[in-house]
Amino acid sequence: MFKKILIANRGEIALRVIRAAREMGIGSVAVHSTADSDAMHVRMADESVCIGPPSSQQSYLSIPSIIAACEITGAEAIHPGYGFLSENAGFVQILEDHGLTFIGPTAEHIRIMGDKITAKDTMKALGVPCVPGSEGGVPTLADAQRIGEEVGYPVIIKATAGGGGKGMKVAQTAKDMERAFQTARAEGKSNFGNDEVYIEKYLTTPRHIEIQVFGDGKGRAVHLGERDCSLQRRHQKVFEEAPGPSITPEERARIGKVCSDAVANINYIGAGTIEFLYENGEFYFIEMNTRLQVEHPVTEGIFGVDLVREQINVAAGLPMSFQQEDLEINGHAIEVRINAEKLPNFSPCPGRITQYHAPGGLGVRMDSALYAGYTIPPYYDSLIGKLIVHGRHRAEALARLERSLSELIVDGVDTTVPLFHALLQEPDVQSGNYNIHWLEHWLETHMGES
Missing domain, CATH: 3.30.1490.20 (ATP-grasp fold, A domain)
Known part of the structure; x- marks a missing residue:
């Protein structure tokens, strides 16, 4: 097992990896730009290294700086989180050349799935249905x-x-x-x-359904059910849930096996997500993300597994801690992405957090790097937190989400929390009767966005 890993990311996902590493007894190294010197991931890591100025190109995307940080601290492996360098095949190849382990897929698999035409051809050859x-x-x-x-x-x-x-x-x-x-x-x-x-x-009323897969790189793979991510604004997910309210157990087993067999056949290692459009009982492949997804906590919620821990284990050459028959769905989980944005235009709203209180209670998880006094910098993505709830069934999860949103306090900046308060009052959201176009139509009607 690794003694020390470096997290090549920032914000809530960097914290997520640091927490998993600490529970495993692994040292953690945070990297940060000068704009993130007082960020929570820097405070929580065992060590930190400044790798450049605020610009992502000169810091979080600077491969030489990240390699140097590994050399300075003695980190043996790098977890990329999501975004930034997480799906950069060239970065993975450079790490291999420097004797460092990438906690994720091989450069070859990232390259194949990073080109949508090659990915589609590969999946079609592996028996995955395509548009x-x-x-x-x-x-x-x-x-x-x-x-x-x-x-x-x-x-x-x-x-x-x-x-x-x-x-x-x-x-x-x-x-x-x-x-x-x-x-x-x-x-x-x-x-x-x-x-x-x-x-x-172009499918007219599809849902966005994605299958979480996980492989050990040695020809063994499992699926961890589906997530429904159909509530989207400009192709960006805002509300994700598992299991999907429109998917039957038979459909789940069928498409899950197709996906796990596909990644097993190419010796895929680590976490991956195969995304589909789903309409009239049929699944159509659109892309594969060769990394941990923003919405991975809903899968963790219903299966009770730690996907980051599993990523680290298989990267270190250890076997997966579960097999397909061990994975049983327990209840329902929902995640909403909370951004520092001003409604109704969704314009970024960086600034100083004057007060912050995270919701709590049974079945509530808040993944965020906020704290009172922290200043959200203007240089990066506006995502400031993910509120995840888990209940025995969907109705309980929705009620828990509504209660948790009412408890959440983020003062000093505008956020998208009011959007979710409004959405939870909609009969279609309450019943799960929506598709990938629903939210944009709703925004046009309720917020004048076009």
Whole structure:
């Protein structure tokens, strides 16, 4: 087992990894920018190293600085959290060249799944159902128009290297294709340095269902059920729950086995998430995230497992602590992502926290790096906390979430907490009757967002 690991991240996910390491008796090293000198992950780690100025490019994305921090502190392994370098195959390769262990998948698997066309082809070959669409990249507008006619409108044009909702445009009819195709290519080029796009059938009322998988890198893998992440704003998840309210036990077992078999066949190591659009009882693969997800706590809640501990164990060469038959769902869990943003425009709202109180009680977990007196810097993502609740069933989890939101105090900045208070009053949210377009339609009606 490792004696010391470095966490190449910040905020609540850095704290999450530090806590797991401490319970395992492993030393932790925090890295931070000058803007994060007083951040909670720096305070909680056993050691800390400043790796650069506020800019992410010069700090959290600076591979030489992170390697140097490992050398200075003697850290043997790096946990990337999510975001930043967590899905950077080149980073993983450099770590291997320096004799350091990456707590996550291999560079090859990150590379395969990081390119959406290669990922789709790989998954199709492994028996995972995919959305109808182009076979590979679409080089010209004429090709795009031909594929649009073959697949049938509406279609969605996606940047091959896209993510976070960027480089994705819908063509409702043939008349929309030229504008959507050119815009998706331009966004892919400006955001990811790659203007290649591909085309898929655009499903009209799908849910976003993702399957949590975990492999030991030696041909053994399990699935830990699904999460429903259908409540999204501009392709960004805001409300996640497990199990999915629309998924039957038979569907769960079927798609779960397809996914666990797929990752076992490629000797995948660590945590991964296979994401699907789900409509009319059918699953359609959209992408695989080769890292820990922001919403992993809901899976931990219903299965009673520590996914970060498991990541560390298998990275150190130890076996997984569970097999498929050990994994039984217990109750229902929901997570809401709380951002420092001003409604109704969702504009970032950095600033000083004058008062902070986390909710508590049975079945309540608050993953946050906030404290009274802390100043949220303007340089990074606006996520400031994740409120996770667990109940014996969905109705109890919803009631617990409403109660917990009422207990939460974050003064000094605006947050998205009022959004969740409002959503919990909606009959569709109470019943679980929503799809990936529901929230944006609701925001247009209730907050005037378009």
